[in-house]
Amino acid sequence: MKKLITGDEAVARGAWEAGVKLAAAYPGTPSTEILENLSAFPEVISEWSSNEKVALETAIGASLAGGRAISSMKHVGLNVAADPLFTVSYTGSNAGLVVVVADEPGMFSSQNEQDSRNYAKAAKLPMLEPADSGECLEMTKYAFELSERYDTPVLLRMTTRVCHSKSVVELGERSEKPLAEYKRQGGKYVCVPAVSRKLRVKKEEQFAALAELSESTPLNFAVYNEGSTGVIVSGGCFHYAREVFGESVSYLKLGLTNPLPKKLVSDFCNKMDKVYIIEENDPYLEDFVKTLGIKPIGKDSFPYTGEMTPDVIRKAVFGESLPGVSYDKSKVAPRPPALCSGCPHRGFFYELGRRKDVMVTGDIGCYTLGASAPFNALDAVICMGASLSMGHGAAKLLDREGSNLKVVSLLGDSTFFHTGINSLLNSAYNGGSAVNVILDNRITGMTGHQENPGSGYTVNGESAYAVNIEDVARAFGIKHVRTVDPNNLAEVKAVLDEFIPLDEPSVIITRWPCALKKFSAEDKSEFPGAFTEKYAVDQSKCIGCKLCMKAGCPSLSFDTGKWRAVIDRSGCLGCGVCSQLCPKDAIGKENA
C-alpha cells in the first residue's frame, strides 16, 4: 500500500515493520513524531523517557534482554545521551539497537546547529542517512539488520526536512522477531578497563569489515549522466541537488556515511573533471574526500550554515536565484513566535521583567520567549536544565563577592524532570541563594503536548503517578517552597519579593495549564473554568495609556485611530493579566 507520510512517520513504520519491541525517546523538534507514531503500535513498548540519556539506556537494556530497540532524539539530545552512546558502541547489541538523531540545519526550533554526523565518527558507529520518507522506512529496517550482523548500535541521522517532509512510501508488514537469547557475557557487556581494552580492538576490526560493506552496499550508489561534472551528496541534499542540476551531472549518493567508501569515491571522482560536494553544515564528506587527494568544490563555495535548499545551491553554483517578481519587501514587519493568548508564563514574565536587580537564567521551552519584548526578562539560555545550575554558579559567586545582584533561574516542568532535577539537587546540596522557578504548565508544551513524569499520564494515556515538584524540592532539603497562580500578579510579586532576598535556595512553582492543553480529568477538577472567560476593554474608561500592551498578548492590540486598547474576542482566553495592568479598571470580564 502506498502512503504519503513524513520521514518521522516512516522511521516509526520501519521500526515497527522490523519487529521493534521497545522504543524510548524524549520529545525534541524535529524528532518528536517518531515516538508518537510508534506509540500507536500496540506491539511496541513505547515510553517518553525523562531525558535522552535515560531513553538510550532504556533501549540498550531492551536490546541486551533480546528485543530490537530504538531510541530517537534531536541533535542536542544526543549530547545528553553521548555518555552511553560511546560505550555501547564497544559492547554492541544483543538484539538490534538503532539510535535516531535529527539535526536542525537552519535552527528552526533549536539552540545550536551541530552536525551529529561527527558523533558517528567519534563514537565509531555505522551511520545511515536517509534522503526521503521512502529511505527512512527502508533504512530503519536495514539498520536493525546491520546492528545485529555487525554487533553494533547503528546511528540513523536525519535532518528537519527529512523528518517533516512528506513523500510517498510503500508500506510493508511487521515481521515479528523472537527474543534473542540472553546470556551473561561479562567479557562483552561489563565495561571495566580489562574488557574495554579488548572491545576497543574488536571495534577496529568491526570497522574494517564495515568499510568493505560501504564499498559494496546498494545504499551507496553512483548515477552516471552525460558530462564530466559530479556531485557527491548524502541525505535530503540529494533531492535538492537533483532539483538544481537534473541530469546535467552525475551523482554519487551516499546512504551509509560512516565508514565512507574510499574506493567508490575515488573511482567516481576519477571519472569527473569537477566534483561538487553538497552537504549541510560541516564539511563531513568533504574532509574525507580530501584525504583521498581529491580537490572537490565544497565549503569554499557553499555556506557552512543553514539549509542547502535548491535556491542556496543555485546561488552558490550559478551566482543567481530563479527569476522572481520584483517588489519592495522592506515594509514587512517581523513575525517572531510569541507566547500564546492565555499562556500561563505571561503573568510571571511580566512581574519578573520589571525587576532590574536580578540576573535571570532561562532554559529550553516556550518560556525562552520570555527573552523577547515586551518582557525582556532573560539573561542567558544554553541548554536543557542549565538554568538552575548556571543560576547556582552565578549566585554562589555574586554572594561571595558581596554583590547586590540576585539570581532567578527558571525552567518548565518537563525540562525540570529532564535534567533540571539534577541541578536543583546540586543547589540544595551546595547552598547558594538562587531562586529556582519551575513554570509548571502541566505538560511538555513547545514540542506539542507530550506527557511527562509530572502530568499524570504515559505516552499511551495510561495513568501514572504525577510527581509533586514541591515534594521533590522538600525532599532535597529546600526549606522555602511555594506554589503560586502565575495569572495572579500580586501573588507572583509577593513571592518574588519574599524569596529573592533569601540567602538560601528557594523554589517557586507557577502552576497553571498550557492554554493549548487538552484538559485531563484532573485538570478539569483542579482548574475549573480555566480558559472559559473573555475580557473586554470598556472603551469609555480606557485612556489609551498602553500599559496593558506590556502584557505582550497576541489578542490585545492598540487601535491608533481611536487611541484605545482592543481585545480580539475570538483569541482571548480570559487569563486576566491585562486587566491587572490597567490603572483605570477599563478591562474587565464580559458579563461581569
Place this chain on the structure above:
Amino acid sequence: MMSVKSVLLVGVGGQGTILASKLLTLGLLEAGYDVKMSEIHGMSQRGGSVSSQVRYGESVCSPVIELGGADMLVSFELMEALRWLEYLKPGGKVVVNDFKIPSMPVITGAAVYPDDILPTLKKAADVTCIDAAGIAEELGSARVMNIVLLGTIVKAMGLEHIDWERIIRGNVKPAFADLNVKALAAGMAAV
C-alpha cells in the same frame, strides 16, 4: 511529461495551513501524482510565520520550493503574502485572505503593520484578495476559513477533476463534513 507544480501556503501559526495542505496532498496523491510536502513544526507555530509547501507532478525531487519557484502563493494572512511573495514565479497566481493579524513587534509598537500591502502585491503579481473569514462565517463557522482557501487552490490550479468531497468527508469529523464541503465550493467560486 508534466512539469512539477508548486503551491506555497503561508500564514500565522494556528491558522490551519497544515490541515489545508494535508487535504490538498491527499487529493493529489489519489489523482496519481507524485507528491512531496514540507512544513516546519515546533517553535515557529507559536504565533510565528508558517509555511506549507506542496509540490506535485510526474516525479518530484525537492520537497521545498525555491525562491521564484511557486506557481501559486496562498496567504492566509495579508502581510504574510508580502513576506513570501519572493517565492512566486513570474506569472504565478496569488490568493490572499483579507485578514490581518498584528505580529508581536506590531503590538508592542516596535514595528508598523504596512498599510499598502494590497497595492504592492497587485503591482507585482496576479492577485485575488478574498474575505475567506467572512465567507466562512457566513457558512456557519470562521474555522473553515482554511477550507475556503483550499477551494481557491483547487480552482486556480485546475484540480476540479479530483473528488474533493470524498477526500474531505474521509478526513474531517462527520459533524463538520457538510460545512467543509460547502466551504470548499465557496472558495472555488471566489476566484
